[in-house]
Amino acid sequence: xxxxxxxxxxxxxxxxxxxxxxxxxxxxxxxxxxxxxxxxxxxxxxxxxxxxxxxxxxxxxxxxxxxxxxxxxxxxxxxxxxxxxxxxxxxxxxxxxxxxxxxxxxxxxxxxxxxxxxxxxxxxxxxxxxxxxxxxxxxxxxxxxxxxxxxxxxxxxxxxxxxxxxxxxxxxxxxxxxxxxxxxxxxxxxxxxxxxxxxxxxxxxxxxxxxxxxxxxxxxxxxxxxxxxxxxxxxxxxxxxxxxxxxxxxxxxxxxxxxxxxxxxxxxxxxxxxxxxx
Ligand SMILES: NC(=O)c1ccc[n+]([C@@H]2O[C@H](COP(=O)([O-])OP(=O)(O)OC[C@H]3O[C@@H](n4cnc5c(N)ncnc54)[C@H](OP(=O)(O)O)[C@@H]3O)[C@@H](O)[C@H]2O)c1
Numbered sequence: 001x002x003x004x005x006x007x008x009x010x011x012x013x014x015x016x017x018x019x020x021x022x023x024x025x026x027x028x029x030x031x032x033x034x035x036x037x038x039x040x041x042x043x044x045x046x047x048x049x050x051x052x053x054x055x056x057x058x059x060x061x062x063x064x065x066x067x068x069x070x071x072x073x074x075x076x077x078x079x080x081x082x083x084x085x086x087x088x089x090x091x092x093x094x095x096x097x098x099x100x101x102x103x104x105x106x107x108x109x110x111x112x113x114x115x116x117x118x119x120x121x122x123x124x125x126x127x128x129x130x131x132x133x134x135x136x137x138x139x140x141x142x143x144x145x146x147x148x149x150x151x152x153x154x155x156x157x158x159x160x161x162x163x164x165x166x167x168x169x170x171x172x173x174x175x176x177x178x179x180x181x182x183x184x185x186x187x188x189x190x191x192x193x194x195x196x197x198x199x200x201x202x203x204x205x206x207x208x209x210x211x212x213x214x215x216x217x218x219x220x221x222x223x224x225x226x227x228x229x230x231x232x233x234x235x236x237x238x239x240x241x242x243x244x245x246x247x248x249x250x251x252x253x254x255x256x257x258x259x260x261x262x263x264x265x266x267x268x269x270x271x272x273x274x275x276x277x278x
Contacts, residue, residue, distance in 0.1 A: 007073045017131065019031050030062040030069075031046075031048075048140075051136070072097040073095045074097045089115060098121045101163060128178075129147060131145060151164050151181070152182075190230055196257070197270055198215065205252065205255055207249065219248075
């Protein structure tokens with residue numbers, strides 16, 4: 001197994017989207033499943049289906065579990081929810097090379113810094129993405145909304161490392177490096193904190209929050225609160241209202257992940273999404 005193999009931890013919507021996109025680039029990523037999920041498939045390769053509104057493509061992908069990983073991990077993309085990231089990383093910790101590059105692709109703020117502090121020899125990067133994807137079935141991902149992903153190091157002293165430069169070109173996802181990733185994470189968090197909880201509360205699609213009625217009153221109140229939090233933290237975020245309304249309009253027919261989790265009776269990310277340590 002070449003030592004530049006991409007490993008992807010978590011085979012949900014984002015994990016499958018990134019795995020399929022890496023296959024599209026010609027790489028051979030390996031998807032890491034929980035031991036129990038891996039046993040269900042009882043085979044080492046699965047067909048991974050990537051659909052967009054225009055086309056469908058199939059890729060043959062390796063699946064592994066923490067027990068079956070047989071080479072050191074040098075490049076790892078973490079695609080779990082925020083609350084699962086540290087436990088998932090700990091399950092593969094024995095396989096992480098000392099200089100492993102780890103990219104955390106989940107939403108929120110605080111959990112990324114906890115992981116960074118728990119992985120002192122590895123280089124930890126965070127990503128913030130506006131792509132939209134959902135799983136129609138296991139290993140069948142629908143890329144519903146094409147967005148942008150920004151990647152930046154969580155350690156100021158490691159800017160000179162190449163990190164994930166090779167994803168910034170010839171890749172089907174729009175990826176760019178970002179020097180101020182924490183600011184991007186805060187902004188995304190502020191936007192999500194206005195939209196996601198409300199869509200779960202009202203059991204509605206993102207666009208329905210702009211109803212010129214009760215939902216929009218709540219939305220605009222949350223925007224005011226989130227703006228004052230950003231201001232108190234001295235995060236330069238202009239026109240949060242425009243951004244939140246823009247997301248509601250551009251993703252009008254989407255069900256937020258929080259609303260989807262609430263509908264399925266699953267734990268949402270909300271109470272884990274900000275875990276700032278003082
Ligand atoms: N989906 C989107 O459009 C989108 C867009 C932007 C950002 N995000 C963010 O990206 C993150 C991931 O979202 P998602 O929609 O991909 O969530 P998801 O579909 O729920 O996928 C998370 C995956 O992680 C797996 N997982 C959890 N613990 C694990 C462990 N210990 N070992 C291996 N796998 C483990 C889960 O498996 P189990 O089901 O077995 O728990 C699940 O397959 C979230 O923070 C979300 O807010 C999502």
